[in-house]
Amino acid sequence: MDIQLDIVSAEGEIFSGKARLVILPASEGEIGVTPRHAPLLTLLRPGEVRVQTADGQEQSFYVGGGALEVQPNRITVLADTAARAHDLDEAAALAAQQRAQDAIASRTDKITYAEAQAELARAVAQLKLIQKLRKVKG
Numbered sequence: 001m002d003i004q005l006d007i008v009s010a011e012g013e014i015f016s017g018k019a020r021l022v023i024l025p026a027s028e029g030e031i032g033v034t035p036r037h038a039p040l041l042t043l044l045r046p047g048e049v050r051v052q053t054a055d056g057q058e059q060s061f062y063v064g065g066g067a068l069e070v071q072p073n074r075i076t077v078l079a080d081t082a083a084r085a086h087d088l089d090e091a092a093a094l095a096a097q098q099r100a101q102d103a104i105a106s107r108t109d110k111i112t113y114a115e116a117q118a119e120l121a122r123a124v125a126q127l128k129l130i131q132k133l134r135k136v137k138g
Contacts, residue, residue, distance in 0.1 A: 002054040004036040004074045006060055009082040014061060018054035022075055025049070025125075033070050040070040046125035048085065048132070049077065060085035060126055062129050064122045081122070090130050097123035 002018035020032045025047030033040075049061040064081035096119055103116035 001035040003033070003037070003129075005051060005077075006075070006076040007049065007063070007079060007082055009063075009066070009079040009083070014082045014084065015051070015059070019051050019075070020054060020056075021050075021052040023048075023050040024077070025063070026068065028135065029109070033075055036072050037070050037075075038070070039072070044068050044077065044079070048125070048129045060133070062088055062126055064125070071138050074101040081129050085129050085133055088130050090127070093123050093126040093130065097127065 002020055005015060005017060005019040005022055006011040006013065007037045020034070024031055024055035025035065025045050027043040027045050031042075037057075044063055044066045046064045047062075049063055051061070053059060061086055062081075062083045063077060063079040066077060066079035066082075069076045069078070100116045100123060103112055104120065107113055
């Protein structure tokens with residue numbers, strides 16, 4: 001038994017297909033969703049979305065936060081930003097992490113500080129996923 005999964009962001013659709021299992025970074029912790037899951041609506045934090053497709057393949061995606069809607073036969077991820085894990089740019093993530101750390105250290109105002117914390121969380125999530133992929137390949 002499978003469930004329809006759609007991962008979309010402002011840039012467009014990242015994935016649309018059938019899945020057996022989807023593991024997502026919900027705001028309160030990781031959750032796993034399988035077919036016939038109870039309806040759910042929650043926020044996502046930056047992190048990895050792991051998908052076991054209908055044919056048994058494993059795929060990873062990065063989401064920079066967003067919303068998750070689960071219906072018994074459909075999962076919809078509305079991501080702030082999203083990318084296939086293998087498309088992540090380590091140099092860009094490291095640069096974003098450094099910019100965020102610099103902004104946090106300068107503490108100019110509360111809005112900038114909150115934005116910097118969010119950017120840091122996204123950069124750290126990307127770097128963790130990149131490191132995980134390296135371990136799997138190596």
